[in-house]
Amino acid sequence: MNLLAKLLRGVTGEMADDAARTMIRDKYTENLYEMIPAGKKVNPIYFAEIAMRAARGTPAPRPLGSHQHFSPWEMLLFSPVHLFRFPTPENVSINTSVTIGPRAAKPLNISIPIMIAGMSYGGALSKTAKIALARAASLAGTATNTGEAGLMEEEREAAKLLIGQYNRGGWLNTKDKYTRLDAIEIQLGQGAQGSTPQQTKAKNIGEEYREVFELEEDQNAVIHSRLPGVNSREDFIALVSELKADTGVPVGLKIAATHHLEKELQIALEAGCDFITVDGAEGGTHGGAPTLQDDLGLPTMYAVARAARFLEQKGAAGEVSLIATGGLVTPGQMLKALALGADAVYTGTAAVMALICDQITKATPFEPPTTLVVYNGKLTDKLDLDKSVQSLFNFLNACVREMELVAISAGRLALAELDRSDLVALDPFIARALDIELGYVAPDSQDMFYSKMGNLASFNTADMVATNSTANTGYGEINPQ
Numbered sequence: 001m002n003l004l005a006k007l008l009r010g011v012t013g014e015m016a017d018d019a020a021r022t023m024i025r026d027k028y029t030e031n032l033y034e035m036i037p038a039g040k041k042v043n044p045i046y047f048a049e050i051a052m053r054a055a056r057g058t059p060a061p062r063p064l065g066s067h068q069h070f071s072p073w074e075m076l077l078f079s080p081v082h083l084f085r086f087p088t089p090e091n092v093s094i095n096t097s098v099t100i101g102p103r104a105a106k107p108l109n110i111s112i113p114i115m116i117a118g119m120s121y122g123g124a125l126s127k128t129a130k131i132a133l134a135r136a137a138s139l140a141g142t143a144t145n146t147g148e149a150g151l152m153e154e155e156r157e158a159a160k161l162l163i164g165q166y167n168r169g170g171w172l173n174t175k176d177k178y179t180r181l182d183a184i185e186i187q188l189g190q191g192a193q194g195s196t197p198q199q200t201k202a203k204n205i206g207e208e209y210r211e212v213f214e215l216e217e218d219q220n221a222v223i224h225s226r227l228p229g230v231n232s233r234e235d236f237i238a239l240v241s242e243l244k245a246d247t248g249v250p251v252g253l254k255i256a257a258t259h260h261l262e263k264e265l266q267i268a269l270e271a272g273c274d275f276i277t278v279d280g281a282e283g284g285t286h287g288g289a290p291t292l293q294d295d296l297g298l299p300t301m302y303a304v305a306r307a308a309r310f311l312e313q314k315g316a317a318g319e320v321s322l323i324a325t326g327g328l329v330t331p332g333q334m335l336k337a338l339a340l341g342a343d344a345v346y347t348g349t350a351a352v353m354a355l356i357c358d359q360i361t362k363a364t365p366f367e368p369p370t371t372l373v374v375y376n377g378k379l380t381d382k383l384d385l386d387k388s389v390q391s392l393f394n395f396l397n398a399c400v401r402e403m404e405l406v407a408i409s410a411g412r413l414a415l416a417e418l419d420r421s422d423l424v425a426l427d428p429f430i431a432r433a434l435d436i437e438l439g440y441v442a443p444d445s446q447d448m449f450y451s452k453m454g455n456l457a458s459f460n461t462a463d464m465v466a467t468n469s470t471a472n473t474g475y476g477e478i479n480p481q
Helices: 002-025 032-041 044-056 127-140 153-158 207-213 233-247 261-271 290-295 300-313 331-339 349-356 385-409 428-434 443-453 461-469
Strands: 076-078 098-100 108-110 114-116 162-166 183-187 198-200 221-223 251-256 275-279 321-325 344-347 423-425
Touching: 076 331, 098 321, 114 127, 114 385, 127 153, 127 349, 127 385, 183 233, 183 275, 233 251, 233 261, 251 261, 261 275, 261 300, 275 300, 300 321, 300 331, 300 428, 331 344, 331 385, 344 349, 349 385, 423 428, 428 443
Parallel strands: 114 344, 162 183, 183 251, 251 275, 275 321, 321 344
Antiparallel strands: 076 423, 098 108, 198 221
């Protein structure tokens, strides 16, 4: 045994020595070590997508949205209270309910501020997955969203509260369909794809999909860049008026977050929208071009703050509901979006993950877990509907319970009471962008700190280091005491 160990050690050592000599002596262009700096320059995700583009000559649809984290939610923290305001007593219930579109004739009342995001049947998810989302949402007392699809009867039956997207494909845009909804969301774009056109080829469309979307056998399912019939702001205003008159339910607008945000929102207010959904650049998707996901839009955090501030300035806060969506996967992120001014949030990717969390072994290690839930997945028949419903309900319930704990520590009686004053930022630029206070400077010293910093537009890191190095407290000459 010792002889064998020595032999193996000797062979291994010789191989290592040979590899080291080769690495040292070979030119970089002939050296395997070249993969290390190349891998740092072009990460594995980009390398795989380069290969896919080279092989196909077409965009490589990437599922679930961008892998980049544009919104630095971790740079925000909630402030607990102890004496100046007392924590909420443990025997007092925290109000978690929300009313979407309070001025509508038939407002949408939900028990929790988390809703299921728009993910379409066929274009994204299987029928079983959509039914599971609807049933779990109903158990939790919240709403689910059709996504850009037709009206699927099984989803309508399973959903106590159903928000339907009046969409660019036109599949839910007739009166006989949209009058059966509890809220109407006019879908003009999404965070992961902007307002670009999309289509599903007829060969990938099954019989039930075709029936729900009312497509001919050889007809592609096409999502246009514009909403059919809406080519001016006057057209949009007329559409909102018509939908409100026909239904009485809240009628809102969904757009991809954009630097033109305030201009878009102004038209939504002029049209009388009851709610506005802003989808940040971190939004998920069944499959979209990586460039659209990584290089288009506005991060969710900044979009929510700007939209909330605009509604406040226009006197519309409290009347026009703001819904935040796009990459919100933890209860902390969701609650921070609410504190920044959103009335409710959508979650999509996290909801799908919750559906399949205890069933992924049915797919792995030979197939990705998503094959259990996507429309064209190989294992959709393996998804246990009842287990999925319970898992998602548990997830939603746990998220809300964690939100309640933060509210108690902040001394609030309702999740809706949390606002920007309950947050601090760990970065001065984020603090200014979101209009919240900087966490390492006392409240009454904020203005002094920023005056010391000077104009943020011309202030750089070197200036900050120089300013901080002069102070007894570490923050210029400002003494928070």
